[in-house]
Structures are given as C-alpha cells and as structure tokens.
Amino acid sequence: MKYFHESVETMPVEKLRELQSEKLRKQVKHVYDHVPFYRAKMDEKGVKPEDIRSVDDLRLLPFLSKADLRDCYPFGLLAVPKGDCVRIQSTSGTTGRRVVAFYTQHDVDLWEECCARALVAAGADNEDVVQVAYGYGLFTGGAGLNGGSHKLGCLTLPMSSGNTDRQIQFMMDLGATVLCCTPSYAAYIAEAMHERGIKPEDNPLKAGIFGAEPWTEEMRQAIEKGLGIKAYDIYGLTEISGPGVSFECQEQQGMHVNEDHFVVEIIDPDTGEVLPEGSRGELVFTSLDKEAFPLLRYRTRDICVLSRKKCSCGRTFIRMTKPMGRSDDMLIIRGVNVFPSQIETVLLNEGYAPNYQIVVDRVNNTDTFDVLVEMTEDKFTDTVSGVTEQEKALQGAMKSMLGINPAVHLVTPHTIARSEGKAVRVVDKRKLVSDSQWKG
Numbered sequence: 001m002k003y004f005h006e007s008v009e010t011m012p013v014e015k016l017r018e019l020q021s022e023k024l025r026k027q028v029k030h031v032y033d034h035v036p037f038y039r040a041k042m043d044e045k046g047v048k049p050e051d052i053r054s055v056d057d058l059r060l061l062p063f064l065s066k067a068d069l070r071d072c073y074p075f076g077l078l079a080v081p082k083g084d085c086v087r088i089q090s091t092s093g094t095t096g097r098r099v100v101a102f103y104t105q106h107d108v109d110l111w112e113e114c115c116a117r118a119l120v121a122a123g124a125d126n127e128d129v130v131q132v133a134y135g136y137g138l139f140t141g142g143a144g145l146n147g148g149s150h151k152l153g154c155l156t157l158p159m160s161s162g163n164t165d166r167q168i169q170f171m172m173d174l175g176a177t178v179l180c181c182t183p184s185y186a187a188y189i190a191e192a193m194h195e196r197g198i199k200p201e202d203n204p205l206k207a208g209i210f211g212a213e214p215w216t217e218e219m220r221q222a223i224e225k226g227l228g229i230k231a232y233d234i235y236g237l238t239e240i241s242g243p244g245v246s247f248e249c250q251e252q253q254g255m256h257v258n259e260d261h262f263v264v265e266i267i268d269p270d271t272g273e274v275l276p277e278g279s280r281g282e283l284v285f286t287s288l289d290k291e292a293f294p295l296l297r298y299r300t301r302d303i304c305v306l307s308r309k310k311c312s313c314g315r316t317f318i319r320m321t322k323p324m325g326r327s328d329d330m331l332i333i334r335g336v337n338v339f340p341s342q343i344e345t346v347l348l349n350e351g352y353a354p355n356y357q358i359v360v361d362r363v364n365n366t367d368t369f370d371v372l373v374e375m376t377e378d379k380f381t382d383t384v385s386g387v388t389e390q391e392k393a394l395q396g397a398m399k400s401m402l403g404i405n406p407a408v409h410l411v412t413p414h415t416i417a418r419s420e421g422k423a424v425r426v427v428d429k430r431k432l433v434s435d436s437q438w439k440g
C-alpha cells in the first residue's frame with residue numbers, strides 16, 4: 001500500500017491549489033458568519049469574505065495568535081453550536097495556559113485520516129500492530145494516532161505513555177510492528193530494552209512515528225539504531241487538529257503537509273511578511289475543512305523551511321523541514337540565540353546519549369549557561385582528570401556550534417529524569433522571553 005488516499009495525495013499542484021481556493025472561499029464565509037471575534041478582526045482590516053477568491057488572497061486576512069486563543073477561551077472561536085461538537089482536546093501547555101480545541105465528528109474523521117496517511121507513509125497497512133505510546137486524554141497524540149490506526153485497520157494497542165516495563169512486554173508478546181510516541185520516549189524505551197538485554201534485532205518493530213516535540217537528525221539515527229527500525233517524523237498541533245498536519249514519507253526528507261485540509265505559509269516572525277518558498281520563517285496554517293474550530297492564518301511560532309521540490313514518493317504535498325523548535329523555545333543567552341536542538345546535535349555527534357538538561361540563570365547581570373550531560377557506559381570514568389577532560393572537549397564542541405561557551409557538567413548515568421511525553425530540556429530561571437513578545 002503506497003498511499004491512504006492516492007488521488008488526493010498525488011494530485012497535481014495546480015489542481016490542489018484550485019481545490020484549496022474553493023474550500024477557502026467557503027471556510028472564510030463560515031468563519032465570518034459564525035465567529036464574531038474573527039469577523040471583528042476582518043472588519044478592522046477592511047476585508048470581506050468576497051475579497052478572498054483564491055489562496056493568493058490569503059495574505060489579506062488577519063493572523064490569529066496563541067494569545068487570541070487564550071483570550072477567547074473557552075468558546076470564543078467556536079464556529080458551530082456546542083451541541084454539534086463531539087470532542088475537545090487541549091494543548092500540553094508547554095508554553096503557558098492551555099488552549100482548548102473543539103471537533104465535530106467530521107473534524108475527528110479528517111484528523112484521523114491525516115494520521116492514517118502518516119501510518120501508510122511509514123510503511124504500515126492493515127496487517128500491522130500499532131503500539132500507541134503517546135499520552136491519551138486531553139493531549140492529541142494518543143487520540144490522533146489511535147484513530148488513524150483504526151482507520152487503517154491496524155490492530156491498535158492503546159498503551160498510552162508510561163509504564164515502560166509493560167510497554168516492552170506488550171510489544172514483545174503481541175508483536176507490535178509500529179511504535180508511536182514522542183522521540184524522547186522512544187529513546188527511553190530503547191535504553192530500557194538495552195538494559196533488559198533485548199537486542200534491536202530481537203524486537204518485532206519495523207517503524208516508528210515520532211513527533212510532538214523537536215528532535216534532531218542525530219536523534220533519529222540514535223533511535224533507528226537503538227530499536228532497529230526506521231524512524232519517521234510527524235508534526236501537528238492541537239489548534240489545527242493534532243498530529244498528522246504533516247508527516248514524513250519513506251524518503252525521510254521533510255514532512256508532507258496535508259494540503260487538501262490545510263494551507264501553509266511561511267512568514268517573517270518579526271514583520272508578518274509572507275516569505276518565498278525556501279526561506280526560513282514561522283509556519284502559519286489555515287484550516288480548510290474544519291467545522292468546529294476553523295482557524296485562519298494561525299501563527300504556530302514554529303520555525304522551519306518549506307519546499308515544493310518533487311518527492312520520490314509521488315506525493316505532491318509541500319514539505320516542511322523539521323522545526324528546530326519554537327521561536328519561544330529559543331534561548332537568548334548573553335545575546336546569542338541558542339536552540340536546545342543544537343545542543344542535542346553536539347551531544348549525539350560526540351557519542352553521548354540524548355539525556356541532558358540546560359540550565360540558564362542570571363547572576364550579577366550576566367547570564368549563566370550550564371549544560372548537564374549524563375556520562376554513558378562506554379565513556380564512563382571516575383577520575384577527576386578524566387571527567388574534566390571530557391567536559392572540556394564537549395564545551396569546545398558546543399562553543400563551535402553555538403558561538404558561546406556553556407559550563408558542561410558530566411553527571412552520573414540515570415540522574416537526569418527520562419521523559420514519557422514531551423521532554424523538558426530547559427530550566428530558564430530568568431524568564432526573559434515573555435509570551436507577549438509573540439502576540440501576532
């Protein structure tokens with residue numbers, strides 16, 4: 001099975017744009033007629049629904065930001081009567097107050113279809129046994145992949161996250177072939193299996209679909225090796241539906257955006273200007289089909305690059321690079337921009353495991369920057385000079401990647417908390433970057 005919905009996933013780009021334009025016209029009218037908050041925003045900008053004739057007119061519309069969603073909590077952006085909704089989900093609250101999103105049955109179906117497409121792109125079909133180890137509940141990870149797996153007809157193991165012993169036992173006993181969870185939890189499961197003496201070739205897995213948090217290429221390689229599988233990325237956010245807004249194919253070169261349901265733009269995060277394909281900027285999504293919570297031009301704060309380059313898998317959907325993190329994950333330390341993912345790259349390149357924590361503080365008006373890294377079995381040393389030498393080497397590698405010098409501290413294996421969901425990599429004691437900076 002190559003595609004879940006072939007005619008759409010391989011639709012010629014021109015036809016796809018026509019389809020998007022047609023859906024967009026309807027969606028803008030739906031939102032204008034049913035969401036007073038957004039209507040006021042459009043009126044303020046002097047835009048009427050009939051001004052939006054095609055996707056090229058998208059830029060006339062105002063942006064929506066996370067701050068708008070928080071202001072409208074809980075029902076302010078609902079575009080259908082509450083009685084028509086069948087579900088809510090909520091953000092993880094990684095960067096502040098939670099946001100709730102509503103779904104009609106139609107919205108749940110389209111979201112699950114997006115996840116089914118992701119599973120097929122990762123090589124799954126209805127013979128597969130899919131272990132869903134994302135959290136179930138308000139978080140979209142569990143529900144999304146669970147639904148996608150059902151849609152595809154796979155035997156679904158609704159494990160939720162945590163209880164790693166049981167994860168491993170069920171995986172082995174029931175022959176799970178596809179694992180879905182956050183990449184940090186996948187790395188933890190790999191570590192736990194290694195400790196139990198289960199070799200990568202001894203587990204039944206063939207692929208994994210990992211997302212919901214930023215992860216590097218180096219992390220991908222570590223997971224692929226640790227579990228003996230192919231590791232595919234999946235991206236999404238609650239506001240737009242959940243995982244499956246975009247997904248990776250066997251090419252593993254960026255994630256295809258489900259463009260029949262979502263229009264994607266890249267903008268300059270400072271000016272809001274739409275940038276040409278190939279530029280690095282902030283992702284903005286417009287939901288074309290959602291009934292209950294149809295966001296137009298939603299600013300994700302995720303930073304990446306889009307490409308229309310033809311993909312060998314045959315899908316025509318545009319691809320986005322891995323977001324290196326949200327604009328608000330970016331740390332500004334002594335005036336230098338630092339993404340946690342850059343530190344992850346250095347650590348894995350130097351042969352360490354992805355177990356680290358970044359601590360930033362301000363002492364006497366100067367930023368302090370500490371990186372705690374676990375020693376690994378093969379690098380283990382208990383001499384002071386051995387430790388100092390390793391710390392120095394790591395510090396040098398980080399300096400050349402980042403341009404500034406962190407204080408690196410090697411710590412005993414297993415002393416940094418493992419993540420079963422989204423990993424918390426940073427402890428920023430300064431709280432310099434306030435949310436207000438990103439109000440669109």
Ligand code: ADP
Binds near residue numbers: 214233325
């Ligand atoms: P929260 O914003 O509270 O974390 P969500 O659970 O909806 O809420 O998470 C969505 C966010 O997770 C995205 O905006 C993005 O920053 C991050 N994310 C999701 N998938 C990926 C991925 N594959 N790579 C990097 N970041 C991702």
Ligand code: ZN
Binds near residue numbers: 249250313314315
């Ligand atoms: Zn592809």
